[in-house]
Amino acid sequence: MKTTLADRLAILQANDHFRDWQTVDDERVCVLCDRKFTGHEVLISMAREELELHCPTPQCKSGVHQWVHPGNSLLSEKGYDDWWRALGSSNGADGSDSSDDAVPPGQLRRV
Ligand SMILES: [Zn+2]
Numbered sequence: 522m523k524t525t526l527a528d529r530l531a532i533l534q535a536n537d538h539f540r541d542w543q544t545v546d547d548e549r550v551c552v553l554c555d556r557k558f559t560g561h562e563v564l565i566s567m568a569r570e571e572l573e574l575h576c577p578t579p580q581c582k583s584g585v586h587q588w589v590h591p592g593n594s595l596l597s598e599k600g601y602d603d604w605w606r607a608l609g610s611s612n613g614a615d616g617s618d619s620s621d622d623a624v625p626p627g628q629l630r631r632v
Contacts, residue, residue: 524565533560536574537585549588554581557591 524532526545533542540549545560556578564575576583 529560529563529565532565532572533563533574536572537588539586540588540590548591550591551576551578551581551583552587552589553583554578556581 530542530545533545542560548557548559549563550557554576556576558577562577564577566573566575574585575581576588
């Protein structure tokens with residue numbers, strides 16, 4: 522289907538009710554196939570009376586509601602890094618070995 526740039530932007534805006542398209546250069550990440558693409562690459566097809574937008578990846582069945590803004594997705598690697606760092610810091614692993622001194626606090630040890 523042939524579209525001009527203006528048409529394409531209008532189509533994106535009209536059919537994506539979930540996120541705004543400022544320009545056809547806007548990027549999206551498909552949460553199904555993890556592909557990043559721009560408005561230029563979105564496949565536009567005619568289904569009955571309505572236009573449908575499709576992920577540019579062949580066989581990918583995602584729709585506009587499954588396209589998220591780059592860097593703002595659940596797939597963010599950085600989020601995981603921070604999470605793991607937070608877990609590690611709560612271990613209190615400072616190298617001291619107290620296994621031979623396992624006396625509960627408050628209980629005197631008799632020799
Ligand atoms: Zn996809």
